[in-house]
Amino acid sequence: MGETYDALEKADPRAREASLFSALGEALALARKNQPFWAERLADIGDAPVDSRAALQRLPILRKSDLSRLQRSKPPFGGLNATPAGKLARLFVSPGPIFDPEGHGDDWWGAARALHAAGLRAGDIALNTFSYHLTPAGAMFESGAHAIGCAVIPSGPGNTTDQLLAIEQFRPVAYIGTPDFLKILLDKADQAGVDAGSIRRALVSGAALPASLKAELEQRGISVRQCYGTADLGIIAYEGDADGLIVNEGIILEIVRPGTGEAVPDGEVGEIVVTRLNRDYPLFRFATGDLSCLMSVPAGGDRTNIRIKGWMGRADQATKVKGMFVRPEQMATIARGLPGAGRLRLVVSREGEQDVMTLHVEHDDPATRDAAAARLAEVTKLKGTVEIVPLGSLPNDGKVISDERG
Numbered sequence: 001m002g003e004t005y006d007a008l009e010k011a012d013p014r015a016r017e018a019s020l021f022s023a024l025g026e027a028l029a030l031a032r033k034n035q036p037f038w039a040e041r042l043a044d045i046g047d048a049p050v051d052s053r054a055a056l057q058r059l060p061i062l063r064k065s066d067l068s069r070l071q072r073s074k075p076p077f078g079g080l081n082a083t084p085a086g087k088l089a090r091l092f093v094s095p096g097p098i099f100d101p102e103g104h105g106d107d108w109w110g111a112a113r114a115l116h117a118a119g120l121r122a123g124d125i126a127l128n129t130f131s132y133h134l135t136p137a138g139a140m141f142e143s144g145a146h147a148i149g150c151a152v153i154p155s156g157p158g159n160t161t162d163q164l165l166a167i168e169q170f171r172p173v174a175y176i177g178t179p180d181f182l183k184i185l186l187d188k189a190d191q192a193g194v195d196a197g198s199i200r201r202a203l204v205s206g207a208a209l210p211a212s213l214k215a216e217l218e219q220r221g222i223s224v225r226q227c228y229g230t231a232d233l234g235i236i237a238y239e240g241d242a243d244g245l246i247v248n249e250g251i252i253l254e255i256v257r258p259g260t261g262e263a264v265p266d267g268e269v270g271e272i273v274v275t276r277l278n279r280d281y282p283l284f285r286f287a288t289g290d291l292s293c294l295m296s297v298p299a300g301g302d303r304t305n306i307r308i309k310g311w312m313g314r315a316d317q318a319t320k321v322k323g324m325f326v327r328p329e330q331m332a333t334i335a336r337g338l339p340g341a342g343r344l345r346l347v348v349s350r351e352g353e354q355d356v357m358t359l360h361v362e363h364d365d366p367a368t369r370d371a372a373a374a375r376l377a378e379v380t381k382l383k384g385t386v387e388i389v390p391l392g393s394l395p396n397d398g399k400v401i402s403d404e405r406g
Helices: 013-034 034-043 064-072 112-117 137-148 160-170 178-190 211-219 327-337 369-380
Strands: 090-094 099-100 125-128 153-155 176-179 201-204 223-230 234-239 245-247 251-256 270-278 283-292 317-321 325-326 344-351 355-362 385-389 399-402
Touching: 013 034, 013 251, 013 283, 064 099, 064 283, 090 160, 090 355, 112 137, 125 137, 125 160, 125 270, 137 153, 137 234, 137 344, 153 251, 160 178, 176 178, 178 211, 201 369, 211 223, 223 283, 234 251, 234 270, 251 283, 327 344, 369 385
Parallel strands: 125 153, 125 176, 176 201, 201 223, 344 399, 355 385
Antiparallel strands: 090 099, 223 234, 234 245, 251 270, 270 283, 317 325, 344 355
16 A cells, blocks of 8 residues: 555655745735735735745634634635635535535545555445535545545445445445444444455544554454544545655645644644645635644655644633633743743642632743743733743643643
8 A cells, every 4th residue: 555646745855845835825826816815814924935834934823713703704705715606516514613615626625645545446446434414524535536536335424224235235345434433334244244344445534543443443354544634624644654644745734832823843742734725715824723743754655745643632722711711822922921931831720619720831940930920910811820840841742721620
């Protein structure tokens, strides 16, 4: 399965980066000219070219959590779509609700690379158990399978009796869906005496894949690969033959400190921010709310793109303390006012039936405590205690607010 989908996956990393930022410049110019939303949003960044990752940080962050408000104010897509709604291929409703478009063309969501890396090839039959009802996951993976040249059983989730009938009749070689549902199907097949042995490959997403479940599936003779994506961006990264997830072609991925747009060093956990250069629905510095980290070694094998460790939790850590929201961006504001500070973590707990905040600050000067306490009160309008801890002692897990009230 180490064979690549096309030559792009083997490109020289510097050539890939140059190509991405050249395409980004063209996409930004088009968006400013043709989309009032982006023209207004990008008005303050000036005319200097956005031709590097450092320059990219001048662009404002657009958060997934902002989409509902934008789409309510200007239906259907908040002005983010470059192609009019009536000229798109499909219109979806995702939980939130968030409204997602699909344009015309092969593999619009970028799923083919993930499916190919999982072992699907032209002429294979795939059982696609992702939902086809209003949400985009079913169409997302079906379009990728069709781009490879596979036939698809559009089963969607649930209804195991008919699923087993389809497996018995069509003998699919591949499964697409959540890892949990694959186990359910296999267990039901065993109970019903149905031969599901045709399934030898699986691409799973949408839920965690514990090592124990992966081992069980592989003991049944199924090679399992994972991918990570969202309804807004399509497939962002996928598993190959090496550790981690390989970033998909055609997107620029950053890992930033939660609550900011500032890139973190390789290996440090932060929020996944994606720029997707899509002709119908361009998204610039779209903050997913998911946590991961960049891996500092190449992808391995023939694939040369960067890798992320995989999904590592949520960056949207806002919580209410004494009736007031406390947000990750406030922790970033506090940190900027404390020269020499490392990571910060605000722990929210309960003492005597009262909300209590304790701000842990990495610093080599204990005298920073008073300044940090003053900044905490100034920024959040709430009082809390401060503990100064050694540099590098807080966990590298992307958490800046930990709500431990149970």
